[in-house]
Amino acid sequence: MAAANKKNPKLAVYKFSSCDGCQLSLLDLEDELLDLLGAVNISYFLEARRHVEPGPYDIGLVEGSISTQDEAERIVEVRRECRHLITIGACATSGGIQALKNWADVEQFKRTVYAHPEFIETLDTASPIAAHVLVDFELRGCPVNKYQIVEVLTALIVGRRPQIPTYSVCVECKRAGYVCVLVSGGLPCLGPVTQAGCGALCPAYGRGCYSCFGPCDSANPRALCGHFEQHGTRRGDLVRMLRSFNGYLEPFKQTGDEYESSLNTKQDLGVRD
Amino acid sequence: MRRDGMFAVAKDQLDPLICELAHDGYTVIGPTIRDGAITYDEITSAAMLPRGWTQETDGGHYRLKRRTDDACFGFVVGPHSLKRYLFPSRLKLFSVTRDGQGGFSPDVEPPPAPKYAFVGVRSCDLAAVAVQDMVFNSEMPDPYYRQVREQMFVVAVNCAEPGGTCFCSSMDTGPRCSAGYDLAITELSTSFAMEVGSERGQAMLERVRHEEADANARHLVDLMMSTAAKHNMGRSLDTADLPEILMSNLEHRQWDQAGNRCLACANCTLVCPTCFCNNIYDRTDLSGDHADRYRNWGSCFALEFTYHTGGYIRSSRRARYRQWLTHKLASWHGQFGTSGCVGCGRCITWCPVGIDITVEATAIADDVRESLKRHGSGTKTEEADV
Ligand code: SF4
Ligand code: SF4
Ligand code: SF4
Ligand code: SF4
Numbered sequence: 001m002a003a004a005n006k007k008n009p010k011l012a013v014y015k016f017s018s019c020d021g022c023q024l025s026l027l028d029l030e031d032e033l034l035d036l037l038g039a040v041n042i043s044y045f046l047e048a049r050r051h052v053e054p055g056p057y058d059i060g061l062v063e064g065s066i067s068t069q070d071e072a073e074r075i076v077e078v079r080r081e082c083r084h085l086i087t088i089g090a091c092a093t094s095g096g097i098q099a100l101k102n103w104a105d106v107e108q109f110k111r112t113v114y115a116h117p118e119f120i121e122t123l124d125t126a127s128p129i130a131a132h133v134l135v136d137f138e139l140r141g142c143p144v145n146k147y148q149i150v151e152v153l154t155a156l157i158v159g160r161r162p163q164i165p166t167y168s169v170c171v172e173c174k175r176a177g178y179v180c181v182l183v184s185g186g187l188p189c190l191g192p193v194t195q196a197g198c199g200a201l202c203p204a205y206g207r208g209c210y211s212c213f214g215p216c217d218s219a220n221p222r223a224l225c226g227h228f229e230q231h232g233t234r235r236g237d238l239v240r241m242l243r244s245f246n247g248y249l250e251p252f253k254q255t256g257d258e259y260e261s262s263l264n265t266k267q268d269l270g271v272r273d
Numbered sequence: 274m275r276r277d278g279m280f281a282v283a284k285d286q287l288d289p290l291i292c293e294l295a296h297d298g299y300t301v302i303g304p305t306i307r308d309g310a311i312t313y314d315e316i317t318s319a320a321m322l323p324r325g326w327t328q329e330t331d332g333g334h335y336r337l338k339r340r341t342d343d344a345c346f347g348f349v350v351g352p353h354s355l356k357r358y359l360f361p362s363r364l365k366l367f368s369v370t371r372d373g374q375g376g377f378s379p380d381v382e383p384p385p386a387p388k389y390a391f392v393g394v395r396s397c398d399l400a401a402v403a404v405q406d407m408v409f410n411s412e413m414p415d416p417y418y419r420q421v422r423e424q425m426f427v428v429a430v431n432c433a434e435p436g437g438t439c440f441c442s443s444m445d446t447g448p449r450c451s452a453g454y455d456l457a458i459t460e461l462s463t464s465f466a467m468e469v470g471s472e473r474g475q476a477m478l479e480r481v482r483h484e485e486a487d488a489n490a491r492h493l494v495d496l497m498m499s500t501a502a503k504h505n506m507g508r509s510l511d512t513a514d515l516p517e518i519l520m521s522n523l524e525h526r527q528w529d530q531a532g533n534r535c536l537a538c539a540n541c542t543l544v545c546p547t548c549f550c551n552n553i554y555d556r557t558d559l560s561g562d563h564a565d566r567y568r569n570w571g572s573c574f575a576l577e578f579t580y581h582t583g584g585y586i587r588s589s590r591r592a593r594y595r596q597w598l599t600h601k602l603a604s605w606h607g608q609f610g611t612s613g614c615v616g617c618g619r620c621i622t623w624c625p626v627g628i629d630i631t632v633e634a635t636a637i638a639d640d641v642r643e644s645l646k647r648h649g650s651g652t653k654t655e656e657a658d659v
Contacts, residue, residue, distance in 0.1 A: 192538035
């Protein structure tokens with residue numbers, strides 16, 4: 001690790017309920033890592049180094065959702081010791097995949113999964129960091145795009161606005177010249193309602209977007225899902241599509257809930273006899 | 274000297290033509306099949322053309338289809354147009370580096386402009402280039418655009434079989450190419466009828482086997498083109514009074530319906546061969562010593578695009594759809610003296626939910642024309658919405 005430079009901002013990286021993939025993206029910055037180490041002091045980043053410098057910190061990156069009482073208390077402390085707080089990844093910005101429990105019976109999950117459910121302390125919901133404390137900037141994605149991390153850190157250090165688009169994945173898809181898998185292949189692609197940032201990774205490989213970056217600005221999932229429904233996608237599948245990574249974010253949540261409450265037949269649910 | 278008239282060229286001369294273009298240093302761009310569509314890509318031989326293929330298009334729908342014959346150009350436009358070559362989706366404009374003495378050293382050398390030969394370009398796309406010329410190649414020319422434009426070679430193709438979303442004949446831009454090409458092909462069953470549009474085209478024609486076409490061939494081409502224009506367009510649009518009707522009915526209920534269906538995904542603008550909006554943005558590196566300025570495709574459907582000091586001026590999808598459609602079909606006339614739509618149908622085909630510019634504009638226009646007939650009043654007045 002480069003020697004600490006007193007003038008550089010102090011960076012802290014925190015983990016809450018998550019898979020570590022977003023922090024790993026930071027370590028995966030092979031070409032930029034040395035530049036990054038020259039520009040910030042890594043003061044707290046347990047996945048990268050055991051050495052910990054005491055707070056307060058200039059920049060805090062937070063991965064993961066709040067899904068336990070302990071986390072709900074810890075995030076308040078984290079907010080107190082960071083001047084700028086940036087959440088990274090779907091878990092931190094929407095609750096993530098674990099937010100699927102928000103629609104389920106958590107007690108039943110505990111009994112089904114764990115031999116000793118009485119040892120498990122968990123909240124009934126997994127929620128985004130911004131539902132608990134003020135967040136200065138959010139980076140979406142499961143996982144985040146590592147270049148967006150560099151961009152937001154660079155912007156913060158230089159003192160300019162980060163160039164993080166909030167328009168749809170379709171914009172990146174068309175700029176790259178990919179052939180639309182929805183129009184030419186009839187795949188239910190969520191790109192038109194999903195925030196850009198991945199570079200249209202899934203369409204690049206001939207697959208529909210799964211919306212791991214969550215809703216874009218002005219997203220209209222109702223109209224898109226209505227179109228999919230007309231073309232044969234079952235309502236139960238639409239609910240599952242909307243709820244995979246970012247289902248707890250609006251307007252995905254409302255659309256998913258509306259579809260769920262309209263499910264009544266086995267066919268709607270996609271149950272195969 | 275450029276020769277007028279029409280020439281008969283055997284189909285096996287297409288490959289030599291492509292080779293001759295490549296020999297002259299052109300990067301040859303032509304239609305080819307990629308990922309389930311006929312796209313523009315670099316081609317090195319006639320074998321890369323989608324021979325024997327066509328497409329089925331409708332609102333939000335595109336499928337490749339086998340033809341019953343082995344026509345070389347038996348299809349129409351795909352998702353790409355010449356736009357992506359003349360006005361690339363991302364272009365570095367310049368960069369600056371700190372010189373260590375408190376100043377900056379700029380690097381403003383424009384990126385080298387490739388020398389393209391475009392093969393298989395349709396009439397609507399040539400019209401679209403003429404429209405984009407007014408933006409990028411007029412008083413304040415874009416150096417990159419101008420250079421690509423000046424050195425490009427065009428082998429155009431007349432459309433005998435317009436596609437399901439084509440309406441160039443309504444917009445007076447096709448299906449027969451009238452300008453902007455070096456060579457233009459009409460594909461007949463056993464040969465090409467070729468017309469020459471420039472001295473360069475003439476010189477290129479001399480390098481492949483050809484002969485004077487007979488009167489029959491000329492009549493046949495005329496007949497094919499008038500039939501295509503009159504009877505085979507997938508869509509149509511009555512443009513009479515359309516600019517006035519649209520601009521004086523900005524609160525028509527049809528805008529609400531379109532706004533409810535529209536995803537604001539921007540696909541229509543990005544596939545449109547005349548849409549020119551772009552974003553300029555800067556990238557700085559972590560050291561703060563180096564910055565690059567880029568230009569990339571923007572869209573009036575992006576919320577950020579409508580940001581002015583103080584807020585977003587078109588925050589609803591309805592407002593953005595209306596801005597786009599009225600710009601294409603109405604306010605473009607005031608701005609550039611022409612329509613912003615050349616009738617290529619791409620925005621219809623590649624809209625994920627199949628919103629159709631001809632249907633939306635016609636719904637408003639018919640309603641207004643109808644009420645004009647009934648009441649004789651100028652415009653439909655309605656409650657302004659908030
Ligand atoms: S493939 Fe998906 S992301 Fe790409 S343009 Fe089509 S709908 Fe949008
Ligand atoms: S709009 Fe006209 S010129 Fe363009 S592809 Fe269709 S028929 Fe051909
Ligand atoms: S508005 Fe639509 S039909 Fe008209 S030129 Fe653009 S893409 Fe083609
Ligand atoms: S009209 Fe269609 S392609 Fe255009 S922004 Fe709306 S949904 Fe997207």
